[in-house]
Amino acid sequence: MPSPILVWFRQDLRLSDNPALLQAVATGAPLHFLYILDDADAGDQALGAASRWWLHHSLAALGANIKAHGGQLTLASGHASEVLSDLITRYGIEAIYWNRMYEPWSVARDTALKSDLKDKDIRVETFNGSLLHEPWAVKTKAGGIFSVFTPFWKAVQALGDQETPGDAPDALNGAADVEPGQALKELDLLPTKPNWAAGFEPLWQPGESGARAMFEAFLSERVSAYSDGRNFPATPAVSRLSAHLHFGEISPRQVWYWTRSRMESGAIPVDAAWSFLRELGWRDFNRHLLFNNPHTVSGNFKPAFDAFPWQDDEDAFKAWTKGRTGYPFVDAGMRELWQTGIMHNRVRMVTASFLIKHLLTDWRKGEAWFRNTLIDADLANNVGGWQWTAGCGADASPYFRIFNPFTQGEKFDGDGSYTRKFVPELAALPDKWLHRPWEAPDEVLRKAGVVLGKTYPKPIVDHGKARERALRAYETTKSVNSSSQQKVA
Numbered sequence: 001m002p003s004p005i006l007v008w009f010r011q012d013l014r015l016s017d018n019p020a021l022l023q024a025v026a027t028g029a030p031l032h033f034l035y036i037l038d039d040a041d042a043g044d045q046a047l048g049a050a051s052r053w054w055l056h057h058s059l060a061a062l063g064a065n066i067k068a069h070g071g072q073l074t075l076a077s078g079h080a081s082e083v084l085s086d087l088i089t090r091y092g093i094e095a096i097y098w099n100r101m102y103e104p105w106s107v108a109r110d111t112a113l114k115s116d117l118k119d120k121d122i123r124v125e126t127f128n129g130s131l132l133h134e135p136w137a138v139k140t141k142a143g144g145i146f147s148v149f150t151p152f153w154k155a156v157q158a159l160g161d162q163e164t165p166g167d168a169p170d171a172l173n174g175a176a177d178v179e180p181g182q183a184l185k186e187l188d189l190l191p192t193k194p195n196w197a198a199g200f201e202p203l204w205q206p207g208e209s210g211a212r213a214m215f216e217a218f219l220s221e222r223v224s225a226y227s228d229g230r231n232f233p234a235t236p237a238v239s240r241l242s243a244h245l246h247f248g249e250i251s252p253r254q255v256w257y258w259t260r261s262r263m264e265s266g267a268i269p270v271d272a273a274w275s276f277l278r279e280l281g282w283r284d285f286n287r288h289l290l291f292n293n294p295h296t297v298s299g300n301f302k303p304a305f306d307a308f309p310w311q312d313d314e315d316a317f318k319a320w321t322k323g324r325t326g327y328p329f330v331d332a333g334m335r336e337l338w339q340t341g342i343m344h345n346r347v348r349m350v351t352a353s354f355l356i357k358h359l360l361t362d363w364r365k366g367e368a369w370f371r372n373t374l375i376d377a378d379l380a381n382n383v384g385g386w387q388w389t390a391g392c393g394a395d396a397s398p399y400f401r402i403f404n405p406f407t408q409g410e411k412f413d414g415d416g417s418y419t420r421k422f423v424p425e426l427a428a429l430p431d432k433w434l435h436r437p438w439e440a441p442d443e444v445l446r447k448a449g450v451v452l453g454k455t456y457p458k459p460i461v462d463h464g465k466a467r468e469r470a471l472r473a474y475e476t477t478k479s480v481n482s483s484s485q486q487k488v489a
Contacts (some may be wrong), residue, residue, distance in 0.1 A: 002029040003094040004175050006087060009035045010106075012099045012129040012248035013062045014208040015069065017165035019060075019127035020097040031177040032091060033066050035059060036084075037077040037187050038109070045105045045297065045379060048372035050341045051246075053197045054206050055242035058247050061207025063184070071174030074181035081113060088122060091177065095121060099129030099248075102287045103379045104294035132252050132284050135291035145292045146196060147301075147394040152288065153281045165254045198339050204243070204375065211244035214386050215255065223268050225261075227275040233344035234417035239276065242342070242376035245283070252280050286384035296393070298381055300366060305392035308477045311360040319460050320355050321369060323423070327450075328435050329409030330354045332422040339422070341375035346412055352389040353403040358466040359475060363390040373489045391474075402467050409435035421471035425449075425456050 005024045012018050013035075024031055037055075039046040047055060063073040076083045096117065101110065114124050123198075128134050138146065138155050146152035188417060191197050205213065218239040222229075229237025256277060263273035281434050290296060300306055319325050323334035333347035343351070348370075355366045367386040371377045387393025391463065413419050416434045420427040426434060428448035433440035437450060438459055452458045 002027065004030045004032055006032045006034055006084070006091075006093045006096045008084075008096055009033065009062065009073070010098060010099040010101055010248075011246065012251075013058045014211070014249050014251070015065055015168035016208065017129075017167075017251045017254050018099065018248075019129050019166070020099045020125070021125065022030045022166050022169065023125060024097045025169045025172065028173065029095075030173055031071060032087065032093065032175050032178060033071050033073045033172075034083075034087065034181075035062070035073060035075055037075075037189075038080045038081050038083075039077070040079050041109045042105050045103060048377050049191065049376070050197070050200075050373050050375045051377045052189040052206070053191065053200060053341070054189070054247065054375045055182065057204075057206035058249060059184055059187075059189075061209065061249075065208060066160075066172060066174075069169060069172040071172035072178045074178060075184060075187060076181050080109060081116065084113070084117070088120070090179075091175065094122060095125065097125045097127070099127050100134070101130070102135060102291045104290070107291070107294075124242065128268055129251060130248055131287060132156065132162060132256060132280060135288045138288060139285070142460055146285070146288060149285050149395045152285050153278060154223040156281050161260065162253045162256045165251060165257050197339075197341070199339055200375070203340055206243070206247070206249070208249045211241065211250035214240055214244060215250060215258070219258065219262055219268060223262075223272050223276060226272045227269075230275075231346050232260055232412050232418075233336075233347050233433055234413060234415075234421075238344070239340075242378070242381075246376050246378045252283065256280060283381065286380040288383060290380040293394075296387065297379065300390075300392040301387055301394050302392045302396070304477060305390070308392075309360070309473050310362040313359060313361070316359045316460055317355070317365065319457070320351070320359065324457050324460075325354065325405075326457040327354065327405040327409075327418045327440070327463075328423050328426055328437065329413060330405050331412075332409075332419045334443065335422040337370075337373055341373070343374070344418075346408075347418075348385065349389060350405060350408045351405050352386055354405050355400075356386075356390050357470040358405070358461050358463070360470065363392070365389060400471060402470055404463065406463070422454070443468055 005027060007021050007024045012020065015021060059075065066073045084096065117124050133156060138152060140146055146155070204210070218241070222237050225235065229235040241250065241255065245252065259273050259277055262268045263270055293301060318420040320334065322333035323338070325331055329347070330351050333343050333351045336347070337343045352366055355361045356363050364385045367382055371379070371382050382395060388396045391397055391399030409419060415429065416431050419434060427435060428450070429437060429440065429450060430444065433444055437445065437456065438452060450456055
C-alpha cells in the first residue's frame with residue numbers, strides 16, 4: 001500500500017475542480033482530509049465574525065460531501081505547524097497536498113511550513129486552486145508588476161482561456177484509521193448571545209451545492225441585466241458569488257469556463273458575459289497587488305498619504321456603523337450589512353467614501369469593520385477596495401472624487417426601493433425628498449411620520465462643508481509631501 005497523503009483544505013472547500021484533491025486522488029494512496037482553523041497563525045488578519053458564521057456552515061457541507069464520497073473530514077484548531085506535526089506522526093503521512101493562499105500571513109506561514117516539512121522528509125505538493133492566474137504569472141512587457149488594472153486585464157485576456165474544470169471524484173479513498181478530530185461546534189464559529197446572524201440563514205446556502213445553485217440562477221435569470229443593472233442595488237442583477245468564491249466553494253476557473261460556454265452558445269449576451277468576467281479580473285488584480293506589496297495590508301500603496309490628517313471622531317464612526325448618519329442611502333447600505341452580511345458594491349463605494357472623505361476617518365478603520373461584518377470579507381479585495389476609495393491605492397479613484405451621498409441615492413435608487421427596504425422609517429416620504437429628508441417641507445415630514453432628530457437622525461455632517469474640509473486635507477497632504485521631496489532633493 002502507498003503511504004497515506006494528507007489533503008489540507010483551506011480556501012478551497014469543494015470537491016470539484018480542486019487541484020490538490022484531484023492530484024492526491026490520482027495517486028491511489030489512502031487519503032486524510034483536514035481543515036485547520038489557524039487563527040493563531042493569522043493574527044490580526046484572522047477571520048471576522050460574519051465570515052466565521054459562513055465557515056461553520058461551509059465546513060458542515062464539505063464534511064457531509066466528503067463522507068458521502070467515502071472519506072472523513074478532520075477538524076482542528078491552533079497553529080498549523082503543530083497540528084500537521086501531530087497528524088504526520090500519528091498516521092505515518094509522507095506527503096501533504098494543498099492549494100496555495102496569497103495573503104501575507106498565509107504566505108509566511110506556508111513558506112516556513114514547507115521548509116520544516118522538507119527537513120522532515122515530508123513531500124509537499126501545492127497548486128493554484130483559487131485564481132485565474134497566480135500573482136507572479138501576469139507581468140508587464142518589461143517583466144514588472146502591474147499597478148493599473150486595464151493593462152493587467154488586457155494581459156490576462158492575452159493569456160487565453162482557462163482549462164476545462166475538473167469534475168469531483170466519483171469516490172474518495174479515505175484512510176481507514178482516522179480518529180475523530182474536533183467537533184464542528186468546538187471551533188466556536190457561530191454567534192450565540194445574541195445570535196445576530198439569525199437573519200442570514202434564509203438568505204444563504206454556504207457550501208459547494210449552494211455555490212452551484214447560486215451561479216446557475218445568475219446565469220439563467222440575472223446575467224443578461226448585469227452590465228447596467230449591477231450599479232442599481234434594488235435590481236437583481238449581480239451574481240452574489242463573492243462569499244462562495246472566497247471560501248472556494250466554486251473556483252474562478254469554473255465561473256470563467258461556464259460563463260464563456262454560455263456566451264459562446266448564445267445563451268447570454270456577450271457584453272454582459274465580459275462585464276461579469278472582468279470582475280474576476282479585478283479579483284486577481286487585488287491579489288496581484290497584495291502579494292507583490294504585502295505592506296499594503298495596513299500601509300498606503302501611495303506613501304504620499306502617510307501624511308494625511310485623519311480625524312478620530314468615535315461618535316461619528318459609531319453612527320456610520322449603525323446606519324445612523326442621516327444620509328439615507330449611506331444608512332441603507334450599513335443596515336443591509338447588519339441584516340444580510342453583505343452590501344451591494346455600488347453602496348460599498350458610497351459608504352466607504354462617506355467614512356473616509358466626509359468624516360476623515362482612516363480607511364484602515366473602515367476596512368477592519370467591513371472585514372469583521374461581511375460574510376464575503378476577503379483581505380485582498382477589502383484592502384484593495386478601501387485604498388481605491390481613499391485614493392491611496394494602486395489605480396485608485398482620485399482623492400478629490402467625493403461621492404455625494406444623496407445624489408448617488410437619487411441616481412442609483414431613484415424610486416427608493418432599496419432605501420425604503422432598509423430605512424423603513426422614511427418609507428412614506430415622496431421620492432423627491434427620500435434621499436434628502438432635511439430639505440423636505442415640515443408638512444411633508446409630518447405626513448410621512450418623520451421627525452428629524454427623533455425618528456430619523458439629522459445629517460451628522462453637512463455635505464458641502466465636509467467636502468471642502470476633505471479637499472483642504474488633501475491639499476495639506478500634497479504640500480507636506482512636496483516639501484519633503486524638496487528637502488530630499
